[in-house]
Amino acid sequence: MTATCSHVRVAGGQRYIEALYASLHPDNMEPARGMRISESLVKGVYEVEVCVENGLRDSLKTVRSTVDEILGLITMLEAVVDALGA
Numbered sequence: 001m002t003a004t005c006s007h008v009r010v011a012g013g014q015r016y017i018e019a020l021y022a023s024l025h026p027d028n029m030e031p032a033r034g035m036r037i038s039e040s041l042v043k044g045v046y047e048v049e050v051c052v053e054n055g056l057r058d059s060l061k062t063v064r065s066t067v068d069e070i071l072g073l074i075t076m077l078e079a080v081v082d083a084l085g086a
Contacts, residue, residue, distance in 0.1 A: 003036070004059035005051040006067050010074060017046045020077055024048070024070065035062065 010020060021041045028037040028048070038049040050066045052059040 003051040003053045004063050005049055006063045008048045008050075008067060008070050008074075009045065010047075011045045014044050016081065017041065017044050019081075020074065021046050023077055024073055032062075035066070037066075 010017065012020075018041070021039070024046075025039060028039055031037045034053045036049075036051040036053075038051075040047045048070060050063050050070075052062045052066075054062065
């Protein structure tokens with residue numbers, strides 16, 4: 001079966017990227033059945049790839065939901081960083 005995949009790539013200062021990785025990585029350790037989440041952290045760039053093997057309609061919904069969750073967590077972390085003035 002074909003997988004539906006999406007990528008999220010975030011670049012920034014090393015401390016910010018490491019904090020982002022530390023906050024997202026634990027959730028990515030055990031993805032749902034039929035889902036694969038790959039991460040990389042290299043020189044101020046954090047990348048996440050989400051792939052889901054399912055029927056196209058279900059895969060798109062699952063990938064979108066997962067990417068929305070990742071983007072929401074990134075937005076929350078940025079708000080905390082801004083509030084702390086870091």
